[in-house]
Amino acid sequence: MxxxxxxxxxxxxxxxxxxxxxxxxxxxxxxxxxxxxxxxxxxxxxxxxxxxxxxxxxxxxxxxxxxxxxxxxxxxxxxxxxxxxxxxxxxxxxxxxxxxxxxxxxxxxxxxxxxxxxxxxxxxxxxxxxxxxxxxxxxxxxxxxxxxxxxxxIQTRKSPPAGGSVAVMSRSHADDRTRAFVEEHGVAETISAGSSLKFCRIAEGAADIYPRFAPTMEWDTGAGHAVLNAAGGAVTKPNGSPFLYGKAADGYLNGHFIAWAAMPD
The missing domain is CATH 3.30.540.10 (Fructose-1,6-Bisphosphatase, subunit A, domain 1)
Structure with missing residues (x-):
């Protein structure tokens, strides 16, 4: 191409x-x-x-x-x-x-x-x-x-606000594991958003992290992931390894992931 x-x-x-x-x-x-x-x-x-x-x-x-x-x-x-x-x-x-x-x-x-x-x-x-x-x-x-x-x-912000980082969470799928992750990472504020807009909130500098432990499919995340990558952010598995596409053997079902404005040190 x-x-x-x-x-x-x-x-x-x-x-x-x-x-x-x-x-x-x-x-x-x-x-x-x-x-x-x-x-x-x-x-x-x-x-x-x-x-x-x-x-x-x-x-x-x-x-x-x-x-x-x-x-x-x-x-x-x-x-x-x-x-x-x-x-x-x-x-x-x-x-x-x-x-x-x-x-x-x-x-x-x-x-x-x-x-x-x-x-x-x-x-x-x-x-x-x-x-x-x-x-x-x-x-x-x-x-x-x-x-x-x-x-x-648009670009991601490379450091959170002085008061602490902002997490964007699913309006429909924020579960106990997600809330626990947010607490463990010292998030000061959470905002809700639906659909792939969660990736975009990070891409435009309105949030710092989006943890997802509920199921998604590859078509749910691909476009938002592309926008976030282009804005300077990243998406990884919770252990920090790459979050990849083309998982035909899994029926294109995604595993858990974390979307970041900037990768942690």
Whole structure:
């Protein structure tokens, strides 16, 4: 692939901007969520957005395998190699159903086990985050043109505030182990966020750490991980070893991880 990762992230952003149109159409209605085989919720928005994204990726990234959440749930399991795409058409479906705005559209390119480019778009909040060689963010209404000139560079903060570090935690999955980890690491404040926005809060310097001990899938984390990497942060396993993608033998199920603004000494 000859294009830069910044350019690819912009293309992902444009795809998400367009896919957000049917998502917001559903969001504004009195929709009825359904339940998948794993008992997780799904709505018409997931299906419609994923269709738009997958069709667009055929032109942007021709020939690259796509692991997309709803297709995967339907039994579509493409063979992957060192380069593949992850798609989560609506991450944070519980937030979507609750209509609190904290859901996102996500696309990531994975290369040799690591996210190389990604887009996280929160259409109800009208905020987009892109990560390639660098990370940029800004306001974007659904369906609008994504322009790098209209977005600003974001970076993680390298040291926490004087009062102590800030942890961002899942609105739906903060368990006892997560709270214990926060206490052990001397966190002074916790904030809640839904979906992949947790990675973005760290990427833009609003938080310092995000511990996750509840299950996630690779498409839940790839785009946010790409944005955080590009902003100067990192994601590791709790023991500090690399957090990698392409875990076909595990059904693309992630293990526990910690997202950091800056790696501890």
């Amino acid at each position: 000859t294009k830069t990762m910044n350019a690819l992230a912009l293309e992902f952003g444009q795809i998400c901007s367009q896919a957000a149109l049917p998502v917001m159409e559903v969001y504004k209605t009195d929709f009825t969520p359904e339940q998948k085989a794993d008992r997780s919720p799904v709505t018409e928005a997931d299906m419609r957005a994923e269709k738009v994204i997958i069709e667009a990726l055929k032109s942007v990234c021709p020939g690259i395998p796509v692991l997309a959440e709803e297709q995967f749930a339907a039994g579509v399991r493409p063979e992957i190699d060192d380069v593949f795409l992850l798609v989560d058409p609506v991450d944070g479906t519980k937030e979507f159903i609750a209509k609190n705005g904290e859901f996102t559209l996500n696309i990531a390119l994975i290369r040799k086990g690591q996210p190389a480019a990604g887009c996280v778009y929160a259409p109800a909040l009208e905020q987009i985050y892109l990560g390639g060689e660098t990370a940029i963010s800004g306001a974007l209404t659904p369906g609008s043109l994504v322009s790098a000139a209209a977005l600003s560079v």
